[in-house]
Amino acid sequence: MITRRQTMIATAGLAAAAALPPGSTAEAAAPKRGERLPAVYRFALGELEVTLVHDGHARRPLDANYVRNAPLEEVRAALVEAFQPADAVLSPFTTVVVNTGAELVAIDAGNGDLGAPGTGLWRANLAAAGYRPDEIDVVIVSHFHGDHINGIRLKDGTPGFPNARLLVPEAEWAFWMDDGQMSRAPEAMQGAFRNVRRVFGPEAQKVERFSGERELVSGVTAVPAFGHTPGHHAFRLASGGQSLLVLSDAATKPELFVRRPDWQVMFDMDGPRAAETRKRLLDMLATERTMVAGYHFPFPAVGYIAREGSGYRFVPAFWT
Amino acid sequence: MITRRQTMIATAGLAAAAALPPGSTAEAAAPKRGERLPAVYRFALGELEVTLVHDGHARRPLDANYVRNAPLEEVRAALVEAFQPADAVLSPFTTVVVNTGAELVAIDAGNGDLGAPGTGLWRANLAAAGYRPDEIDVVIVSHFHGDHINGIRLKDGTPGFPNARLLVPEAEWAFWMDDGQMSRAPEAMQGAFRNVRRVFGPEAQKVERFSGERELVSGVTAVPAFGHTPGHHAFRLASGGQSLLVLSDAATKPELFVRRPDWQVMFDMDGPRAAETRKRLLDMLATERTMVAGYHFPFPAVGYIAREGSGYRFVPAFWT
Numbered sequence: 001m002i003t004r005r006q007t008m009i010a011t012a013g014l015a016a017a018a019a020l021p022p023g024s025t026a027e028a029a030a031p032k033r034g035e036r037l038p039a040v041y042r043f044a045l046g047e048l049e050v051t052l053v054h055d056g057h058a059r060r061p062l063d064a065n066y067v068r069n070a071p072l073e074e075v076r077a078a079l080v081e082a083f084q085p086a087d088a089v090l091s092p093f094t095t096v097v098v099n100t101g102a103e104l105v106a107i108d109a110g111n112g113d114l115g116a117p118g119t120g121l122w123r124a125n126l127a128a129a130g131y132r133p134d135e136i137d138v139v140i141v142s143h144f145h146g147d148h149i150n151g152i153r154l155k156d157g158t159p160g161f162p163n164a165r166l167l168v169p170e171a172e173w174a175f176w177m178d179d180g181q182m183s184r185a186p187e188a189m190q191g192a193f194r195n196v197r198r199v200f201g202p203e204a205q206k207v208e209r210f211s212g213e214r215e216l217v218s219g220v221t222a223v224p225a226f227g228h229t230p231g232h233h234a235f236r237l238a239s240g241g242q243s244l245l246v247l248s249d250a251a252t253k254p255e256l257f258v259r260r261p262d263w264q265v266m267f268d269m270d271g272p273r274a275a276e277t278r279k280r281l282l283d284m285l286a287t288e289r290t291m292v293a294g295y296h297f298p299f300p301a302v303g304y305i306a307r308e309g310s311g312y313r314f315v316p317a318f319w320t
Numbered sequence: 321m322i323t324r325r326q327t328m329i330a331t332a333g334l335a336a337a338a339a340l341p342p343g344s345t346a347e348a349a350a351p352k353r354g355e356r357l358p359a360v361y362r363f364a365l366g367e368l369e370v371t372l373v374h375d376g377h378a379r380r381p382l383d384a385n386y387v388r389n390a391p392l393e394e395v396r397a398a399l400v401e402a403f404q405p406a407d408a409v410l411s412p413f414t415t416v417v418v419n420t421g422a423e424l425v426a427i428d429a430g431n432g433d434l435g436a437p438g439t440g441l442w443r444a445n446l447a448a449a450g451y452r453p454d455e456i457d458v459v460i461v462s463h464f465h466g467d468h469i470n471g472i473r474l475k476d477g478t479p480g481f482p483n484a485r486l487l488v489p490e491a492e493w494a495f496w497m498d499d500g501q502m503s504r505a506p507e508a509m510q511g512a513f514r515n516v517r518r519v520f521g522p523e524a525q526k527v528e529r530f531s532g533e534r535e536l537v538s539g540v541t542a543v544p545a546f547g548h549t550p551g552h553h554a555f556r557l558a559s560g561g562q563s564l565l566v567l568s569d570a571a572t573k574p575e576l577f578v579r580r581p582d583w584q585v586m587f588d589m590d591g592p593r594a595a596e597t598r599k600r601l602l603d604m605l606a607t608e609r610t611m612v613a614g615y616h617f618p619f620p621a622v623g624y625i626a627r628e629g630s631g632y633r634f635v636p637a638f639w640t
Contacts, residue, residue, distance in 0.1 A: 029419075029420075029421065029422050029423055029424060029457065030419065030424040030451060030455040030456075030457075031419075032369040032419045032421065033362070033369070033371075033419075033449065033450035033451070034369070035450065037358070037360050037361065037362050037371075037448065037449060038357070038358050038360075038448070039639065040357050040358075041357065042353070042357050049352045049353070049354070051353075051357075054639075057638075057639075057640065081626070082635065082638075083609065083623070083624040083626075083635050083637070083638075084638055090638055090640075092638075092639065099349075099350065099351075099352045099353075100349075101349065101352065102349050103349050104349060104350040128357065128358070129353065129357060130353040130355065131350060131353070135350040137349065137350075289403065298636065298638055298639055299639040300639075303403070304403040306401070306403075315402065315403050316618065316636055317403070318377075318402075318403075318404055318410055318412075318618055319359065319374075319377075319412065319618055319619040319620075320377065320410075
């Protein structure tokens with residue numbers, strides 16, 4: 001190190017090189033830490049304490065199927081506009097955990113230990129936020145896609161939240177738990193049907209179902225937002241005059257589906273209805289300037305919706 | 321809680337209410353954690369390990385002086401466009417810490433224990449990143465405003481980085497340490513001159529000065545960026561074909577001064593020259609699509625510069 005340092009001093013014109021403290025060059029360099037740092041973010045919304053808990057992100061090659069109704073080149077252009085890879089989709093996962101003062105509530109459960117590479121950070125991040133999974137009193141589920149429910153039951157069958165009530169949309173339950181729907185579904189969807197049974201089957205009797213626009217726990221109201229799946233819900237958090245709409249997957253990756261709300265991601269089960277729901281909610285958010293969270297929004301996944309051109313733009317909240 | 325819960329069940333139409341697990345309502349709610357969560361972010365840039373360490377943020381009332389050459393109403397409109405308060409400026413502070421493999425390098429030192437309310441989180445966040453202040457081998461200073469140097473010497477006189485070499489811009493040193501400059505400066509600047517002497521005076525002989533576009537430590541090159549102060553510098557990090565420009569205060573709050581690079585913040589000592597430097601660097605960043613960090617950019621303070629209208633827009637990097 002001394003050699004390199006002397007070289008640097010010789011070439012860099014440092015004015016006070018002769019006055020270096022003795023021994024400073026013998027200092028061992030601190031090793032690179034490398035380990036993953038926590039990705040958690042917390043703020044108060046009235047009386048609610050809201051914590052965003054990151055579960056990592058997945059990367060999938062971009063192909064022509066990803067956006068069902070847009071030319072691949074336009075999708076690539078939107079990714080490049082967002083300074084992201086043109087040939088891949090980076091899909092982050094962030095859940096909302098709410099402490100109502102009376103109950104600790106998780107909205108969606110993350111990928112558990114069954115997600116794509118790059119995911120599965122949820123429990124470590126929950127710990128960084130000061131909570132244990134057995135302290136979660138309630139898990140509210142937006143819809144039954146695996147990245148939202150797999151945290152409820154780990155690969156080995158263990159319940160992810162041993163003390164939690166499970167609240168799920170009635171319409172979602174009715175669709176996915178129906179054997180007739182399963183038998184009529186295409187082969188590509190069979191895995192999703194089986195996974196829903198894997199997650200909920202062992203304790204189906206414990207699952208509570210909700211429907212309509214209802215307050216589920218203090219300050220958290222379910223908002224039907226069908227299309228992405230048959231029973232998909234968003235959630236409105238409200239307390240002390242402040243509010244936050246948890247969009248769930250009403251809009252997935254905002255660089256694509258907030259900018260171009262007409263675009264339909266391949267996971268939108270009823271594409272036109274999903275787009276209609278998305279446009280209605282984005283229009284409301286932009287008009288009311290309400291704070292929003294999105295499950296696939298870039299961490300910390302909270303911000304606002306601004307109008308831009310014929311679409312919208314996600315504006316991250318100021319980090320406090 | 322049971323009462324509230326029963327009420328909720330009665331009104332919310334939960335389908336499986338009768339099947340709740342015994343005892344679940346007796347669960348004590350987890351207390352709100354309240355405590356501040358870490359605000360640190362890390363990524364690899366070639367062989368460099370880059371860690372963004374947040375020092376909190378200050379809030380000051382917005383007044384007509386804040387932007388020297390824009391009508392107050394236009395400044396307010398820009399803040400509202402960014403979904404921020406219209407009557408206050410939220411000013412975050414985030415430093416760049418680089419592990420070169422051989423040395424642990426801090427670029428700027430944060431507010432130490434002399435900043436505005438809401439600041440002073442740097443040491444706790446450095447610890448969350450796995451480092452101690454005494455492991456910092458080098459502190460490189462962009463310029464001598466207090467929010468960038470106060471971490472070098474705490475209020476009680478203790479050195480903030482007992483084992484670090486201090487590298488500062490020669491032109492900055494020449495200006496602020498000059499007694500003639502101090503005697504000619506307006507009253508409002510006397511505190512800043514005294515503070516520079518407080519920070520560097522006790523170990524002036526240890527301070528190394530640099531000038532010109534020079535590699536200061538492996539992978540970190542000083543880039544003169546005068547105007548904000550007489551000797552203000554940006555820094556280019558480069559390794560393995562990747563690069564990052566640390567803008568320091570060449571652009572402060574991006575919602576104002578990246579969107580409208582002609583605007584001059586009250587802290588720009590030579591306003592026209594600062595604007596000229598800012599526009600040159602932003603134009604380069606937008607053209608090259610190079611990653612950028614800014615000391616007053618919203619945490620984690622790294623991203624990209626996109627052209628928008630007659631100005632630019634800061635696009636946060638995807639959190640990985």
